[in-house]
Every structure is written in C-alpha cells, then in structure tokens.
Amino acid sequence: MERKVAVVSAAQTKYGKSTITGREMALTAAVDCLDRSGIDPREIDLGIVANCFGVVESQAHLAPILMTQIGNPTAPSFTVESACSSGGSALHIAYAGVRSGLYDCVLCVGVERVTHLPLAKSTEFFSMGSDYAFEGCCGATFPGLYAVMARAHMHERGTRSEDLAAVAVKNHENAAMNPKAHLQKRVTVDEVLASPVVADPLHFFDCCPFSDGAAAVLVMSEEMARKRGAEAVEIAASVRTGGPAALQSRERLDSLDAARLGAAKAYEQARIGPKDVGFAEVHDCFTIAEVMAIEDLGLVGAKEAARAAADGLTYRDGRIPVNASGGLKAKGHPVGATGLGQVVEIFDQMLSKAGPRQVPKNEIGLTHNVGATGGSCAIHVFKRLR
Amino acid sequence: MERKVAVVSAAQTKYGKSTITGREMALTAAVDCLDRSGIDPREIDLGIVANCFGVVESQAHLAPILMTQIGNPTAPSFTVESACSSGGSALHIAYAGVRSGLYDCVLCVGVERVTHLPLAKSTEFFSMGSDYAFEGCCGATFPGLYAVMARAHMHERGTRSEDLAAVAVKNHENAAMNPKAHLQKRVTVDEVLASPVVADPLHFFDCCPFSDGAAAVLVMSEEMARKRGAEAVEIAASVRTGGPAALQSRERLDSLDAARLGAAKAYEQARIGPKDVGFAEVHDCFTIAEVMAIEDLGLVGAKEAARAAADGLTYRDGRIPVNASGGLKAKGHPVGATGLGQVVEIFDQMLSKAGPRQVPKNEIGLTHNVGATGGSCAIHVFKRLR
16 A cells, blocks of 8 residues: 655745845745644654755755754755756655655755846856757757747647736736735736747746745655644645657647646546646746646646636636746746745645635645756645545 | 665766766766666656756756657656765665655666866865855865864874875775776875875875766666566665764764764665675775775774775775775766766676676675765665575
8 A cells, every 4th residue: 555645834935036045045944844834853854955056156965954954964865956847856756755665754945046146147057957958058048948839839829929928917916915926016918018028929027037935845654644633735646757858859849748748647646637626836937838737737628728817717716726826927936946835835725824815626736847848847736635 | 565676787987087078978878777788768767867066067957858868758857966975865766766666667877077177166166065154165175174084083093194095005906907997097005195285184195086977877676677587686775864064063073973874774774784795885085084984884893994904904805895996086986976886886796797806795785975074975785686
C-alpha cells in the first residue's frame, strides 16, 4: 500500500522588490511556515531549497545554511534547479522522499532575488534557462520565445491580442486582493493593449514582472500529519515531465508536450478527471502561457481556451477559477519560489483562508509549474485529506 | 518489503582541462554510460543532473537539454546542487525515487567546467560554496578553511605535514595508473613539502586541482536489473546528512559531524560494520580531508588516521584501500561530477575491471562525498547484488 503524502503548512514572503537578501527571505518564509504548523524544526528530516541564480548573491550551497539557521544543521538538504519549475520539482522530490519511506517530514523552500541587478543582467541570467547554445546566445530571451508561441497560437487558432489582455486583466484583479502580490493594481484591456510591445505580439502587461520572493511548504507522511492533528491537504498526484528543450525541436508551438503528458499522468494518479478540479494555479509567465495551460490541462475545451478569461470562465466566480492568487503575471515570479508559492495559494484556498480571493469550490486544487518554455513541467493535484 | 536499488552502469570522461563545453561533456558521459549498459535511452524514466556552476557557461536548466540530446525529451529531469556533494546527492535522490516506486530507471549525470575561467574567477565561484556572508566574503576560500581544520588536527592530534604529504603521494601513485585521472604523475613526500604553501599548513600538493569533467551512473530497481540480466551492484545504503554550514558554528574542527552521523546511519542501513568495507572512495579535496574521512567513517582507528597513508594502511594492497582511483587529490575534482565519479570507480572495482588499480577485497565498497567544509555529506555503501 502506498504511503499518502500531505502538505501541513505553507507560507510566503510578499513578492516584489526585496531589500533583504535571498538567504534572509528564505529564512523568513521557512520560519513563517514552521510557526504556522507549530512544528519543532528538529522534526524536519529533509530540507530542499529551490533556487536558480543564488550565485548573483555569491551563495551556492544555500540549503545547509538555511537548515543551520532554523536550528537543524544535521538534517540532509540540497538545492534543486529546474528553471522556473524549480519549486514544483522540489515538491516532487519531497513527495518521492516521503513515499519512499526514507523521510517523514520535508521542508521545501523556494527563493529568488534578482531585482537588485541591472535589468540587462537579470535578463541575461533568465535567458540561461533557455537552450542557450541555440536560443539565448542568439538573443532570444523569454519574451521573444513566448511571443513565437503566441504568434503560432494566433495563426492556428485565431487567438487575438484582446484575448491575451483579458488574462492580464483577470490576474491583476485577483492580485489586487492579495496582500502578498507584487503588482496589486488593476489594469484594463485598453491599458494592456496600449502598453509598449515587448516582443510582438506580447505587450508589457502580457509579461510577468521580475520579482524577489520566497515560499515554503512543509510536507509530511499522512501518518505523521494525523498523529499531530495538523491541518493538512493530501498530495493526490505529483508528476514531473519534460519536453524538447528548444522551440526548434518541437512538432507544435501552440501547446506544451510536457504539460499535456503531465496532466494525463496526474489525473490518472489522483483518480480524477479535469472536470473534478475545483480551481488551479497555472504558470502564466506570459498571458499566452495561461491560455495554453488551461487547454493542456483540459480545464477548458480547445475552443474555449483563448477566450476563457474574456468570457469569465476563469474568474474566481467562473466555471473554473484560475490563478486566484494573481498568478505569475501579477502576484509575481521569483523563479525559484514560484512553484511553491502556487502551493501556498492552494493550501490557503483549500483551508478556506483566502479571504476576499476565496474560491467557492475548494475541494480539489491543481498546480501547473513550467520550466522555461516547457522543457520541464511539474503538476500537482491536492485533495482534502479524508 | 523495501525495493532494492542497483547501479547497472557507470562511465566518466577523462578529468582535466576540457576543450569541450559542459553540456558536451555531460552528453559524452551519458552516452558512454548508456552504451556500456546497452539500455535504450527511452527506458530512462528520470534524469538527474548534478552541477554547481553551469551559469559560467550561461546554461541553467541543463537537465532537459541533456534528456533531449539523448533522445528522451519527455522524461522528467532536474538539476541538484549541493556544492561538492552534488553528485552524491543526485545518487541519493535517484535511490529515493526508485525506492518510492515512482521510478524504475534513473540516469544521474554530474558535470562541471571551470578551467576556461581565469583562476581568480573560478576561486570566486568555488568560495560561493562556503557560508559566504561569514566566510567567502571575508576572503576565506576553501584552502584557507581546510587549513584551519588541518591546523586544528595538528594541534589536537599531533598530525604532521609529512603525514598529510603521504596522502598525496599515495593518491598520485594511484592516479598514475588511472587513464581517466587529471594528474597522472607521481610525487614524493619531499616534493609535496617543497611545494609552495597555499594556506599554511597546506602545500600546493595537499590541494586537489580545479578540474573539468563529467560522470554518469545508471540506477535501476533490482527487478528491472535482474530482468535485463545487467551487470549490477546493489546500493545497500544511501544516506545524506548535514552539518553546521560555517566553521564558526562547530564544536570541533578535526572531524565532520555530517560524516560521522552519515557513517553510523549508512552502516545501520547496509547492516554492516566499518570492518566489512573492502575499499572506499573518500572526499580528499585536501589531504587533511582524507585523514578526517577515514576516521569519521571508522575505517581506521583514531590513532591510526593521521599516519594511515604513511604506514601503508590505505594503499591498494593495504588493510583498507582508500581512493584507488587517485581521489579528488589526483584523479581530479570537477565539483558537480565528483560524487558520481566515485561511483564509477566503485562499479569498476566491484566488477573487477579496474585493471592495474584493482583492489583485492572488492565485495563491499563505500563512497564518501562532502559538500564544502561539511555542510553536506553523502555516504553510499555498495554490495554485490545477490
């Protein structure tokens, strides 16, 4: 019989421009997560840090430093990097660790700090997540790569700039109600379309910001969670997949292989179908990414995807609320933290603690966390622990 | 009943100064490893890259690029970083993945390339593995930090520079018989002692070189290994531990908490004692590190450790052969690859394919892979698969 695995606590810093270092943000999120659970840090038997560019603050090997700081220096720990899916990958390794029986209580902490760098420098570092020898080195940064996918989507499906803008409008509205969000301001379709073109057809407001931030998630075996009487949600599916790293290697550009494959596996593992999902946090680094995500996940039909936000389907009171947190688009995107920050929203929503952002159908939540342009994807399904 | 986990193939590039990129070295080691096993790359269901400083070649998110190159783009993959114990940590995650039942066949590939950088630049990157806010930023690079431990060992135990030099002499002699080693030349105690002082009391020949290189290890469930009739050794213990990250946080400086704790756990998991170990590859980034390692692992007594090499105990024909490969000291130390490169030696030795370096008692092998000054440690025990 498989061991069940649960999330028993989750916390994050405010995303945005940080005046403290990455290690301090990581510690802040970790301590908040531990405080919320009431667990003694010495009960943690594995620590996993999700981080991409710690070297910009001259700090590799961050995991044992964090574990030393929280008062559990002898616990094993390491860092996982999988571009923007580092957080989801950390959660997957935690899940495997508990399933294996080797670990009972795993702390995952994602962190990134880049806004102290000049913009050209952070752009340079981010582009290292592409297949650099074929993409980044030729000047193709992520707005450009996602613009190629957006253009393909428009060509194949008739998707319009207004449809993409509607995704930004929805996610900014959600973020305006999220005190932890980077961009707590509403925008209109007209404002999105009037904003400068970053990479045609993507406007400034189609793109997520560079954010600093940290997020922490505490994972336990079901047995330990029950013994402690902890508030808990079950990780009903934990799936990592991959896809061809460079755009040039793909058969299609309007969908991510890794996401479609991951969704199929996740639904099978959780023994549900896409219609059972109550709400989702998906990887909307650009508005087009949310359009592809909700179709790849089967949350909406192929013909509904492009206009889902414009038609209200993915609003908090819609058929399937997507990115109630504000998403990467407006909550922000500190790359190492993002995948775990998604889980913070899921945990709060499932415990009915999301305040004004609360979604009505909160029994089954899903996270979709993509690395780069789809070379990696982590999908998790969460259910109430029964 | 626990699932058993086996290593079924292992390969590495020659360590040294590479003229090809890290991604090319990683691919070379991966393909050699797959060729040796005869496995179809599409049978791999998880890929793990161990790497610390890929950003110096502008490449993060290396794992899906590698998986795309070997012809299995949809398999999940990610990078693990744990300073110099990245390789051992990758193997541990592979082990947990197979034990969990989520994976059957995991390819681990460690890689590092730094020698194309100016020496000051590579030194700067390496120092990011320290607790940078307290060590690296003050100019304490690794030779300096290990020199502090060496001085403490000399003070507490009466260890002499000649004893440390004897470790270098042994490991250089072994490396001289290893065509994959970086430094294939013998040295004498007098040459070590006459070499420039890098950080008192450590001389130039007490220090491992900066190396480029890659190593790959293929891990399978026992069931899959038997079904395929593969040459295999069992991973009888896989243990990761941690220790206080900075030297200033420790109660003692002549031993690593993470290694002593890890050894105790590993022997318990493998149901053996230290006397059962036939040979070991230990983390000798500096000669003093091997002295501490063999005592922390219980391979020699506390009073024997300092003089073990000088007395011949750790030579290939001694009581307990240590670093028959040449070790980090002379085989070389491409940080992301090192922990997996140790497993390449174990695999070859246990299959009696180590040529002139063959150790006589090859039924149980052990690897000891340390991150930085002991903030992390990975210990693995390997047995014949019965």
